[in-house]
Amino acid sequence: MRKVVKKLVNRKRSPFFTLRPLFAKSIMRRFVADKAKTLINRSRTTCSSSFPPPIITSTSVLQRLTSSSSSSSQSTAVLRFLSTSSDSMASDYSSTPVTLNNVNPKVLKCEYAVRGEIVNLAQKLQQDLKENPGSHPFDEILYCNIGNPQSLAQQPITFFREVLALCDHPLILDKSETQGLFSADSIERAFQILDQIPGRATGAYSHSQGIKGLRDTIASGIEARDGFPADPNDIFLTDGASPAVHMMMQLLIGSENDGILCPIPQYPLYSASIALHGGTLVPYYLDEETGWGLEVSELENQLKTAKSKGINVRALAVINPGNPTGQVLAEANQREIVEFCKKEGLVLLADEVYQENVYVPEKQFHSFKKVARSMGFGEKDISLVSFQSVSKGFYGECGKRGGYMEVTGFSPEIREQIYKVASVNLCSNISGQILASLVMSPPKVGDESYESFAAEKEGILSSLARRAKTLEDAFSNLEGVTCNKAEGAMYLFPRINLPDKAIKAAEEAKIAPDAFYARHLLNATGIVVVPGSGFGQRPGTWHFRCTILPQEEKIPAIVSRLTEFHKLFMDEFRG
Amino acid sequence: MRKVVKKLVNRKRSPFFTLRPLFAKSIMRRFVADKAKTLINRSRTTCSSSFPPPIITSTSVLQRLTSSSSSSSQSTAVLRFLSTSSDSMASDYSSTPVTLNNVNPKVLKCEYAVRGEIVNLAQKLQQDLKENPGSHPFDEILYCNIGNPQSLAQQPITFFREVLALCDHPLILDKSETQGLFSADSIERAFQILDQIPGRATGAYSHSQGIKGLRDTIASGIEARDGFPADPNDIFLTDGASPAVHMMMQLLIGSENDGILCPIPQYPLYSASIALHGGTLVPYYLDEETGWGLEVSELENQLKTAKSKGINVRALAVINPGNPTGQVLAEANQREIVEFCKKEGLVLLADEVYQENVYVPEKQFHSFKKVARSMGFGEKDISLVSFQSVSKGFYGECGKRGGYMEVTGFSPEIREQIYKVASVNLCSNISGQILASLVMSPPKVGDESYESFAAEKEGILSSLARRAKTLEDAFSNLEGVTCNKAEGAMYLFPRINLPDKAIKAAEEAKIAPDAFYARHLLNATGIVVVPGSGFGQRPGTWHFRCTILPQEEKIPAIVSRLTEFHKLFMDEFRG
Structure with missing residues (x-):
């Protein structure tokens, strides 16, 4: 040295x-x-x-x-x-x-x-x-x-910040000066959002899953992305994706006999959360030679080994696009993974927080829910949790701690348990909730902000x-x-x-x-x-x-x- | 019916x-x-x-x-x-x-x-x-x-919301229209806060304990409140008080043999958190006849019983002012409690989120840290965690999910463990962090907002x-x-x-x-x-x-x- x-x-x-x-x-x-x-x-x-x-x-x-x-x-x-x-x-x-x-x-x-x-x-x-x-x-x-874009001088998306500021201080919405400072569609959006919040109270605890109107918006955004229905009652808004992952680990891990299949290499939130909840990490190795490929044969081998040691494997965690490995899964590969989870009775924990970060023309993000639904698997056929965050994407709003999980394929009794755990922490922060709804419903063609928004997005990506x-x-x-x-x-x-x-x-x-x-x-x-x-x-x-x-x-x-x-x-x- | x-x-x-x-x-x-x-x-x-x-x-x-x-x-x-x-x-x-x-x-x-x-x-x-x-x-x-004031039409404190809006959208800080919409001291405060944030990046993950400059402000606020020094390195900013309580329970509870002394009646966050972490709630009963008095003899009896059953009691949780019971502890009573924790080697978990909600002239809030320091117990004499939240007080900003814990009397090795657990969730939301600093350093006499702030506060209280x-x-x-x-x-x-x-x-x-x-x-x-x-x-x-x-x-x-x-x-x- x-x-x-x-x-x-x-x-x-x-x-x-x-x-x-x-x-x-x-x-x-x-x-x-x-x-x-x-x-x-x-x-x-x-x-x-x-x-x-x-x-x-x-x-x-x-x-x-x-x-x-x-x-x-x-x-x-x-x-x-x-x-x-x-x-x-x-x-x-x-x-x-x-x-x-x-x-x-x-x-x-x-x-x-x-x-x-x-x-x-x-x-x-x-x-x-x-x-x-x-x-x-x-x-x-x-x-x-750390994936913390704004700490390295990336600027926030203007439209998102305009709406957040107006929701933080709605008293200025009707003032004439506001027209000069904010875009017309940000003002309109802030009014829409406030109307979705009971009593327009951005300072109140919300429903434990998050404000219903914002969940409606997010569900619509998921539908537009996937082409399959999404239910606002399946959405749990969270302070970033990390608490959502903890919540699912808490649900699934009762003792060290409960195992979670995790990729190696993996984002250490998974190993940390499994350790904190006292479970067993069952690793599956991504294949570096094939661009960090995810081979189902490897999943099968590791599952078999785990079972032979008395581990009750509960779930498969998949990070797509990959962290730290950066690969984007091919749709055919995703189908194999869904089949594997269905066959083996595993919950599929899909970390999809980088869904808007794809940089190569030959690859495209497909949500696991879209893949499962397109295979004909409905709500009651497969248990699937998709994690999303406002910290990633092109917007990179890490400090806002917003995110959600879409929880599908769990019985009402189990949903009640997830709801209860969410309730113990009351709710996630409202600004983060609002931002999660914004990233799933950005300005559209014709909106005043659309052009500057599109330019900011394209510039960053x-x-x-x-x-x-x-x-x-x-x-x-x-x-x-x-x-x-x-x-x-x-x-x-x-x-x-x-x-x-x-x-x-x-x-x-x-x-x-x-x-x-x-x-x-x-x-x-x-x-x-x-x-x-x-x-x-x-x-x-x-x-x-x-x-x-x-x-x-x-x-x-x-x-x-x-x-x-x-x-x-x-x-x-x-x- | x-x-x-x-x-x-x-x-x-x-x-x-x-x-x-x-x-x-x-x-x-x-x-x-x-x-x-x-x-x-x-x-x-x-x-x-x-x-x-x-x-x-x-x-x-x-x-x-x-x-x-x-x-x-x-x-x-x-x-x-x-x-x-x-x-x-x-x-x-x-x-x-x-x-x-x-x-x-x-x-x-x-x-x-x-x-x-x-x-x-x-x-x-x-x-x-x-x-x-x-x-x-x-x-x-x-x-x-539920203690959710703004859901029942309580209006937010204007100064706080002005500063939050400006920090959310700092681009408007230099615009002339902003002068007409925001108070001069809110603009100045927003500048100060942005200067405390590395790169002025309100959209970046912060230090795991929260932004250092905001912790400095909070520590000064604690010093002003107590008349004893407070160290910004002891402050952990959190998404409300609940995650902070979970963090301490996680630290202290390794198995069902680990017990936490909790008041009965208690705010059920405590029983929920102890259950989720697999520990044992050791109840002590508040005495309804004496206005929900906290008797040290009751603590001693319950501790003795717990010990006789093989329970390793780790901490005493005290909620002051009381939830759901509304009592404010007398300072002499607090001294006895501190003595008890010191003697018995218990961590004192002081839920002080209602510190600004006292309604009777004959009672006054004293933080347990102030009481302990005034008794001569220093940093290395007693392990004490104080929880504070922006959800309560007169401001009642529940939806912002801001709060902190002040952690004193833990060795560097244990502090490192707390820091690590905080790091797994990256950081608390920045708006909540900013608000936590604001409630601990509100406008002062002479500031443009002071009079309206004081009137809003007095009106609510x-x-x-x-x-x-x-x-x-x-x-x-x-x-x-x-x-x-x-x-x-x-x-x-x-x-x-x-x-x-x-x-x-x-x-x-x-x-x-x-x-x-x-x-x-x-x-x-x-x-x-x-x-x-x-x-x-x-x-x-x-x-x-x-x-x-x-x-x-x-x-x-x-x-x-x-x-x-x-x-x-x-x-x-x-x-």
Whole structure:
């Protein structure tokens, strides 16, 4: 690492990243200190290069999906590193009642790498840059760890924000100045929405499933998308897709004998939620060789193995378009998956939050409900939950925490249970509910906002497609790196063939080799990616997830910087 | 029941409620049909008048807190009643995989009466009124079941909504028309808040604990309130207080051997959350005779009993001001509670969401943190979590789902676990975060909005105080009813001494006697209250919870209607 940064420091600077040699030493010292602390502080788990057996119980989900090392010991070490605390400080809490020995073990076992150790380190570096500009060989932290478009300067869709503002402060709807500030159709839409809310009360708890009128709009949007009926009573509005996934896991998981088939690699919400609810993650591996293909034979094998171990597999989770893998499923493949769930009596949990993020002309998004209905499976034939979110799409409104799940194929008795669990949290936030209705019913041709809306949408989507292609090419050109095509979603998940020397150095540092790479990358360039071990990967393979979201004008600098870093890293560890 | 409605129909009509005799029979028929279905459909649990032993495991929390009958069989029956389904329809779902036999049993055991059977019935009646105006002996449903002020026409605080609208659509901040529509200080505040958000991105996921600048503001507000330091790193912003309570329960409950001391009566979020996490609710009874007093001797007894049964009691939940009981704890009492938690090594979970709802001059809210610090207990001496919400107070912004918890007295290792669980859901909604900062830093003397803000606040709080007193007096004047004083919060929790004949009729209908009363009240008047059995109560006592939130001009009609109904009910069942 020391060598990598020194070499970077001495090279020609890219326009975007500025290296400051004087400060390079300080991060070196800090990084070495960090490594030392990691080594010293904890050795609760030992480094192991063996990969988990196919079935992973909640007692070890991410620890075992992580190909080596313990991420929990890592993150603890980082926390200590980040805080001003020392071991002696921790002992000051000896008279407080909650300790690692008596905290809920399911919480301890849960891992969530998207905001894990690397991100903590990034926040620390960001703070450093703020307090001591020039303290690191880069000017800013580039968060490519998380699909958070607006954090990387993507602007919100104007029409959506106009309507939200008017619903937040309806008193201005009738004022003349409002006409000058807002589009006519946003004003009209705000009136329509307010009329759908009992008493126009945007500050009241709604029905536990969300405001009925907004669910009507969403159901119409689903019908228009699929060409099959949708029932507003099937819609549960939620604070983003994550709480919806938790709700379904809560329903399905009663003990560690209940298993959920999850893709590997997977978005770690699934492993985290299964761990928190005490279930068993039954992995099925996506096939990297065929562009992260989903093979039904693999599902069958894993299901059979799970059953032979006494696991009662309840559901199949499918992420389409894929996260972190970016593939868009072919319709024929989806039909096989539906058949499989029907035959095996599994609930199909369809994570369809990237349904509007498809970047290649040869692929198209089809909802699993449309596919199932087109196969002739009706409401009572298959249990299917589709998750949607306002955080993704071209709008990327992550901070609004809006989303919904469409729940079909459950008996009234079970629906009652889902309703009850939704009720305990009262309702999701009304702005998020409104936004969920807007993304499913955007301006139409002829509306005042239509042209600017269409231009904003097209601008974002075409830029994302270009960024995806440029980054994909850049990763593919790196020594020892192969990169999937980003057909959809917001991520690339390149595979790195790390040299033995790097793997050995990582083992010595008690971190996963891909985390070792990601940490080096961050310290040298400010770019934050998530190690593949946070998502699960085939034994002995190493990846990282990088979003395609940095601003387009920054992409060339990122590519050159990344290329430069990678070359130096390989030079140092090629052995 | 038939008699009660008939008599009401024949009486002089109050200005607010309009009775329509022609339609009275139809609700009678429906009610009788409902009763019959309840009797026929299910007999999974039998009616029992025995009260639970002091310790209630999650396998039976609300079923056993309900003094008799089974609310799950009730609610299933009501669901069937409300839907168009019949038993034959349910069997159509025979090929779907999720059934009451294989759903997570913890979900089945969870109960949440605030949105339970009575509310389902109310929604059905509301739909009836919409489709067939005049189909019931009242014109509107009055939801007094839930603390949801804006659903009952309370207007939002203008300044708060101005700032939210501007943060939703910052493009208008620089426009000249905006000056005419928004107060100067709301514009200034919006700028300040946007400057606190990285990249001014109100559409981005924030830090998992919430935006740092907003947490700084909240910490300052806490300091100003308490006179003791508050650390922004202790603040976790959440989508209302409920998810925060869940998060702490998740941390503390590993198995049914982990117990949480909860008040009885309690807001059923606590019993629901403990059930969902598989823990044990250890009840302590508030003393109705002393205005719902919290006696430390009761805590000690219940703790001892729990320990003797092998329960590891982890925390004490205290709701202050009380829900549903409305009492405000005296500071001396709070000191005893803090001492008890310290001595017994319990986490103190302080539900302080009604901190701004105190209506009597002789009482004042003191946060438990202030009390603990004033006793000399510092950060490392006591583990204390304070829950706050934007849904309550005088602002009552339930639909915004904003809130926070202030977490003090946990070691860095445990803090890391809380942070991780928060991270799995990414962050709470940004509008809710902004609003949480606003309620903790409202306009100050000299700000343009100050006077109108102060007038709005005072108008709401003084009206609430008047409504509380009027309703309290009205309840107290009813035959066989005694009513606590609403010192704070938003509820009255009157006790009804039901005649034996009513209790017997309820047993025959297989519902709790207080649910029997509440259902009669709803069918006759449109007023929705929550039976005391949904909160827990001493064996053989019956209550209901009624909010103080209906519009002030409607209160006289409500009182006369309620009085009239009660008299007829007693006449029918006095025996």
